[in-house]
Amino acid sequence: MPTIMKISPQGQIRIPKKVLAELKIVPGDYIEVAVESGQVVLKPRRLIDPSQDWYWTREWQIAETEAESEIANKKLSPTFNTAEEGLKWLKE
Structure with missing residues (x-):
């Protein structure tokens, strides 16, 4: 179920814990941000080959x-x- 989040004055959003858990993302991990067909797409990324x-x-x-x-x-x-x-x- 989609979650609506508010963008902070610094341009930040807070990713809900359930989304972090589902994607196995923890604080300090990296996220790739892309715009595809007018939508923001976030993808977990690792800096390790x-x-x-x-x-x-x-x-x-x-x-x-x-x-x-x-x-x-x-x-x-x-x-x-x-x-x-x-x-x-x-x-x-």
């Missing part, structure tokens, strides 16, 4: 944080001369 989205997932960022912690605490594997040595170490 879509091919790099995986890096910014919650799961990946948790794994990155864990890896950085292990590196900082010098919890590193030894250097291997062959892949077989590495596989043997992993199995142990």
Whole structure:
């Protein structure tokens, strides 16, 4: 159901919470504004290349944080001369 909003003296509108939730938009996100056939069209936009989205997932960022912690605490594997040595170490 359409919602009517008033434009502020600064030219701003307030997007209703239900619309934000439906579009998965949060404060700080970006919106593209376009005029199409005499109508204002708002489109959520991300400044991250879509091919790099995986890096910014919650799961990946948790794994990155864990890896950085292990590196900082010098919890590193030894250097291997062959892949077989590495596989043997992993199995142990």
